[in-house]
Amino acid sequence: MVDHRELFEDVTADLARAGFDIDRWPSGLRIGHGPHGVLIDWPPAEQEADQPPPAEGIRAAVTGAVAAVLRESGYRVAPAGPDGLLVTASRPVRVAAPDAPGEGGREPAGVPEQWWG
Numbered sequence: 001m002v003d004h005r006e007l008f009e010d011v012t013a014d015l016a017r018a019g020f021d022i023d024r025w026p027s028g029l030r031i032g033h034g035p036h037g038v039l040i041d042w043p044p045a046e047q048e049a050d051q052p053p054p055a056e057g058i059r060a061a062v063t064g065a066v067a068a069v070l071r072e073s074g075y076r077v078a079p080a081g082p083d084g085l086l087v088t089a090s091r092p093v094r095v096a097a098p099d100a101p102g103e104g105g106r107e108p109a110g111v112p113e114q115w116w117g
Contacts, residue, residue, distance in 0.1 A: 004033055004037055007038055007088070008032075008033055014075075015066065015070070028042055034086060036088060037086050037089075039080055039084060039086060039087075040063075040066060040080075040085040041080065041081060041084030041085070042083055042084070063085060067085055070085075070087055076089070076090050
């Protein structure tokens, strides 16, 4: 299994900044390491015996909100299981730098003359 420690730390930090409780309780979200990235899901019902069950649709709403926050932060987010997410790092975005003077056969743009009247 590949170690995604830095990705895990970045994902949890971004979720915390967005206001999500990244500790296991009370939200119930489980954030862990997976073979291809960071897995975010919910523990099986039998592991939540000491917690009340979430209202209908709450898990889907929270999972959708988590996915939206992470996508806006630049991660790739894919479904994993019935109500989980697989988070991977997005490819680095390459910003085209303006041509340096003389590169690529282009001359630098001249400054327009000012006419004082």
